[in-house]
Amino acid sequence: xxxxxxxxxxxxxxxxxxxxxxxxxxxxxxxxxxxxxxxxxxxxxxxxxxxxxxxxxxxxxxxxxxxxxxxxxxxxxxxxxxxxxxxxxxxxxxxxxxxxxxxxxxxxxxxxxxxxxxxxxxxxxxxxxxxxxxxxxxxxxxxxxxxxxxxxxxxxxxxxxxxxxxxxxxxxxxxxxxxxxxxxxxxxxxxxxxxxxxxxxxxxxxxxxxxxxxxxxxxxxxxxxxxxxxxxxxxxxxxxxxxxxxxxxxxxxxxxxxxxxxxxxxxxxxxxxxxxxxxxxxxxxxxxxxxxxxxxxxxxxxxxxxxxxxxxxxxxxxxxxxxxxxxxxxxxxxxxxxxxxxxxxxxxxxxxxxxxxxxxxxxxxxxxxxxxxxxxxxxxxxxxxxxxxxxxxxxxxxxxxxxxxxxxxxxxxxxxxxxxxxxxxxxxxxxxxxxxxxxxxxxxxxxxxxxxxxxxxxxxxxxxxxxxxxxxxxxxxxxxxxx
Numbered sequence: 001x002x003x004x005x006x007x008x009x010x011x012x013x014x015x016x017x018x019x020x021x022x023x024x025x026x027x028x029x030x031x032x033x034x035x036x037x038x039x040x041x042x043x044x045x046x047x048x049x050x051x052x053x054x055x056x057x058x059x060x061x062x063x064x065x066x067x068x069x070x071x072x073x074x075x076x077x078x079x080x081x082x083x084x085x086x087x088x089x090x091x092x093x094x095x096x097x098x099x100x101x102x103x104x105x106x107x108x109x110x111x112x113x114x115x116x117x118x119x120x121x122x123x124x125x126x127x128x129x130x131x132x133x134x135x136x137x138x139x140x141x142x143x144x145x146x147x148x149x150x151x152x153x154x155x156x157x158x159x160x161x162x163x164x165x166x167x168x169x170x171x172x173x174x175x176x177x178x179x180x181x182x183x184x185x186x187x188x189x190x191x192x193x194x195x196x197x198x199x200x201x202x203x204x205x206x207x208x209x210x211x212x213x214x215x216x217x218x219x220x221x222x223x224x225x226x227x228x229x230x231x232x233x234x235x236x237x238x239x240x241x242x243x244x245x246x247x248x249x250x251x252x253x254x255x256x257x258x259x260x261x262x263x264x265x266x267x268x269x270x271x272x273x274x275x276x277x278x279x280x281x282x283x284x285x286x287x288x289x290x291x292x293x294x295x296x297x298x299x300x301x302x303x304x305x306x307x308x309x310x311x312x313x314x315x316x317x318x319x320x321x322x323x324x325x326x327x328x329x330x331x332x333x334x335x336x337x338x339x340x341x342x343x344x345x346x347x348x349x350x351x352x353x354x355x356x357x358x359x360x361x362x363x364x365x366x367x368x369x370x371x372x373x374x375x376x377x378x379x380x381x382x383x384x385x386x387x388x389x390x391x392x393x394x395x396x397x398x399x400x401x402x403x404x405x406x407x408x409x410x411x412x413x414x415x416x417x418x419x420x421x422x423x424x425x426x427x428x429x430x431x432x433x434x435x436x437x438x439x440x441x442x443x444x445x446x447x448x449x450x451x452x453x454x455x456x457x458x459x460x461x462x463x464x465x466x467x468x469x470x471x472x473x474x475x476x477x478x479x480x481x482x483x
Contacts, residue, residue: 011129015121016121024078032078057139103464106461145169172449188361203303227323240267248351265310330343
């Protein structure tokens with residue numbers, strides 16, 4: 001008996017538990033892709049699996065629904081694989097340790113993968129149901145959504161007949177998304193030099209930050225661990241002589257960095273105790289500033305036994321200067337939709353190797369020209385420091401349309417089912433709807449999902465009652481007949 005066997009809807013949570021035992025980091029989706037293929041084969045369903053591991057499964061209309069227009073269900077099979085510092089799970093090889101915490105489903109020490117495992121669980125339960133009354137169902141399940149949306153870019157949808165699409169990649173019940181930001185990633189590489197520099201080696205680590213999805217949470221003002229370290233070291237440069245050895249933080253472009261570290265060599269003239277106290281004083285300042293967003297922020301400083309060569313003074317200055325000069329966070333709020341972030345920048349990955357300092361940014365905007373302007377600014381600042389830049393993994397915005405028959409239909413069903421209005425919104429995070437709108441003629445799309453919190457972090461959780469309500473909503477949408 002599974003951990004989730006007592007949860008409702010049983011069929012949804014049964015599939016969720018099953019897929020949670022299949023590792024599925026972005027760009028490592030072959031196993032979950034084969035699972036989906038095998039699911040279709042066992043049930044005799046028409047299916048397609050491409051060389052990228054995208055999967056499309058089609059179930060023909062049930063009796064009495066042959067004349068109804070097909071409906072497309074859509075989600076992605078990859079997940080962000082973040083884990084707590086004390087978790088030793090290999091998320092490329094091991095399944096998740098699920099557990100129920102009141103009304104919430106969580107995974108011990110890791111992300112839960114409800115983003116977007118819930119889309120798979122919903123779709124598989126619907127495709128497996130012997131009693132569901134439905135038109136032709138076309139399920140598109142893509143790879144690498146969490147990194148470059150390469151699956152949506154590559155997937156062949158020529159076999160599809162529908163143009164009504166229900167995207168299942170949202171995380172707030174009662175909200176129908178009808179537009180999202182576009183964006184892309186920017187990689188910066190700064191050449192650095194090293195030389196012998198005598199002194200005590202010190203490791204500074206920052207942890208306990210809230211982190212989160214850089215599309216959903218960037219507007220909340222949460223701190224970036226790597227940038228906090230850069231800020232502290234920039235401030236301490238006034239009174240203490242040191243050189244950088246390492247600087248690292250983050251593993252995903254689209255996750256706000258929760259932890260980071262830097263190894264330094266202190267000059268012989270610097271007291272280690274005094275330096276440690278100075279770091280502690282900066283920590284107090286930052287804890288006060290970020291009390292509302294990152295209350296568990298913590299710095300640790302310790303002496304380490306290391307023989308690694310330090311950067312030159314010039315390279316140390318350039319590394320810190322580049323980090324401080326580049327934009328981060330919300331760049332502009334939408335002038336059209338109250339409370340919506342229009343344009344933002346997230347520093348997702350920081351790496352200092354022997355000869356190169358690398359920064360990897362995710363840039364988002366619902367306005368194409370604003371996206372380009374921020375990218376231009378990043379590239380210009382980088383060039384002033386002697387860093388090269390490369391822009392990649394661009395994806396278009398999903399532009400809001402005022403007239404949507406499918407959205408109106410969903411809103412009417414929601415009102416009838418729950419006695420309240422469905423809120424129609426746009427979000428700053430990226431969805432695959434924009435890419436698929438360019439592939440499917442006259443696509444009429446809406447995005448929904450159950451309540452989830454802290455996605456892309458080890459605190460990710462899925463609300464169990466919400467999962468059932470949204471599933472009931474999806475079933476009603478599918479079973480609804482046109483007049």
